Amino acid sequence: MKVLWVLPAALVLIACSAAEPNTSPTPAPAATSTVATAPRASATTARPSTTPTPKATNKPKPHPISVQALINKKYDGHNLKLGRLLADYGAYKRYVITYRGDGLKISGVMNVPDGKGPFPVLVLNHGYIDPDTYFPGQGMPREHDYLARHGYVVLHTDYRGHASSDNDPNVDYELRLPYAVDTINAVKAVKSSKLPFLDKDRIGWLGRSMGGGVTLTALVVQPGLVDAAVIYASVSSMAADNWKQFYRPSEDRSRTNRRIARTYGLPDKSPEFWRAASPRPYFDRITEPVLVHHGTADDTCPIRWSDATVKALKAAGKDVTFVRYRGEGHTFERQWQRSIERTVAFYDKHLE
Secondary structure, three states: OOOOOOOOOOOOOOOOOOOOOOOOOOOOOOOOOOOOOOOOOOOOOOOOOOOOOOOOOOOOOOOOOOHHHHHHOOOOOEEEEEEEEEEEOOOEEEEEEEEEEOOEEEEEEEEEEOOOOOEEEEEEEOOOOOOOOOOOOOOOHHHHHHHHHOOOEEEEEOOOOOOOOOOOOOOOOOOOOHHHHHHHHHHHHHHHOOOOOEEEEEEEEEEEOHHHHHHHHHHHHOOOOOOEEEEEOOOOOOHHHHHHHHHOOOHHHHHHHHHHHHHOOOOOOOHHHHHHOOOHHHHHHOOOOEEEEEEOOOOOOOHHHHHHHHHHHHHOOOOEEEEEEOOOOOOOOOOHHHHHHHHHHHHHHHOO
């Protein structure tokens, strides 16, 4: 049996189990209606009207690597299949799962509580783990166990390119935005599933590090899809921050960085592109309550990132709760129990 940790979008990488990353098109001007006078009848041919026909204005297409492109995208998550039993832990059973979406097969694991159900569902978005070493369901083992023991189905998705999921060789170049597609399709697959133990009306997201950024992106792309979201030690909600923290100093990503510089430009050269690839400019779209956990001593994803994210959410009038953990690092070693108890209370309230 394999464990799971995943790599965040092209911006969010390295040590952070981390994440990634607006310009709304200008509305088309209202068409002016013109009344043309009918031409006089003539023994010959009637003269055509010289009144110009108003031309339809087309909205410019967003850059394909942008949050707006994800907003415009159609999502087709389906065919959620329960695979072989991995383990029986008494209070719950752990299975391999697969689902389909965006033309890909995505793998993962699912913890199913014992009992009649149906149970509320939490879709987990893990942080960065090297895809070359990642195994199914890797990442957040404490959360898997605790949440299942408290009556939640836990669906941990292996993003594309991880474990048995189909590959996408461009995902880093696309700033890992496609990971948001995978988690949105996971929720869609739950909602279209006929598995009787899944409560399709009570679903939440939980993301850690890079997965926090994945979760924020998914929230702005598909408002109303879930009921609540929790993020731990998240990457920045601005893509440029993540690139500077995780990509710029990485020797392993030098080829991807050169390709980025050559095509759409690095942050200092193309700030509008990087802003459009970030969830923060779209926070006005979020409709779900959000709980944010972050440690003050996190040197992988600095707490100032969550400070800025929460400030922007509040400025947009969103329901956000921010809990700071004094002296806690990125992995939440000392105060994890307090954080998970708060998390369950939050889900119990909003997924009732």
